[in-house]
Amino acid sequence: MKNAVFVILVLLFVPTIAHAQVDEQYDYARAYQDYVFTQDTYDSSLSDYRLARSQYLQAQTLVAQTKARDATVKMLTARDDVIIAYLTAIRLRLTETEGIGEVTRTGIQERIDSEVSWFRDHKSRISSAGTLDDLVDDSDEANDRFQETEKIAYEALSLIAGGKVDVLRGELSSILSQTREKSFEIESNGDYDISVVQRWLEEIEQKITRSLDKSIEAQSLTQEFYGKKGDKASGRSDLFNDVTAAYSEAMQLLRDGNNFMKEILKGLTG
Numbered sequence: 001m002k003n004a005v006f007v008i009l010v011l012l013f014v015p016t017i018a019h020a021q022v023d024e025q026y027d028y029a030r031a032y033q034d035y036v037f038t039q040d041t042y043d044s045s046l047s048d049y050r051l052a053r054s055q056y057l058q059a060q061t062l063v064a065q066t067k068a069r070d071a072t073v074k075m076l077t078a079r080d081d082v083i084i085a086y087l088t089a090i091r092l093r094l095t096e097t098e099g100i101g102e103v104t105r106t107g108i109q110e111r112i113d114s115e116v117s118w119f120r121d122h123k124s125r126i127s128s129a130g131t132l133d134d135l136v137d138d139s140d141e142a143n144d145r146f147q148e149t150e151k152i153a154y155e156a157l158s159l160i161a162g163g164k165v166d167v168l169r170g171e172l173s174s175i176l177s178q179t180r181e182k183s184f185e186i187e188s189n190g191d192y193d194i195s196v197v198q199r200w201l202e203e204i205e206q207k208i209t210r211s212l213d214k215s216i217e218a219q220s221l222t223q224e225f226y227g228k229k230g231d232k233a234s235g236r237s238d239l240f241n242d243v244t245a246a247y248s249e250a251m252q253l254l255r256d257g258n259n260f261m262k263e264i265l266k267g268l269t270g
Contacts, residue, residue: 035086035088037085038081038084046075046079053071069129069132073129073135076139076142077123077126077127080119080123083119083146083149086153090156097164099167100166119145151236154239158218168251169208172258172261176205200260204260204261222239
């Protein structure tokens, strides 16, 4: 479960889950810093837990058992905090990312909010556990829940990546349309032979189309998080790698098209 939480690093690559009542000044940058802090706290509590557990298994005394229980409570509480901070950062990143339809954005944010509420409630119940066995049950419960939580997180991260690609595609498509109109105007005035330019514009359009195909492929893969392959952590990880790879290819096609467009515009205005 800990390794799965590290997927937050992807947020630095694809270019946020506080409740709707958060301060308006609370943005992704601050949420990410909170995540880093909670991760550090969790790492420290995990180390303390492992030491206390080892000492209890060796000593088998009531004092060692009490220390092990207290360390377990702190570790499980910190783990819930990490997940909450992780989801908060994703939710705010969603809010700040353009190119995502409002209906889609709202839907995924509501599902994220439900996960945050679950882990907050779970966190509030940890300290009331009477025995180490009760804490083990609490841990297993959170672990089972996180299997579904991670699917939602991966879907949200995929939407963030797709939104950035869609924005760039829209911008390039708009420039392509305007450049075509300008080239026809130049041709009608007899100022310039645009036959070569038209071929270049056609190539750019093909890159835009291929980019769209890659985005559709990524969207299709995203739905598989909720299929059989998404039932296992390794399957979800592999799917997400495939999704990001498809979006990366889509983005590269658009970057290539954008560079071609710069050359065309330079030639038309030079």
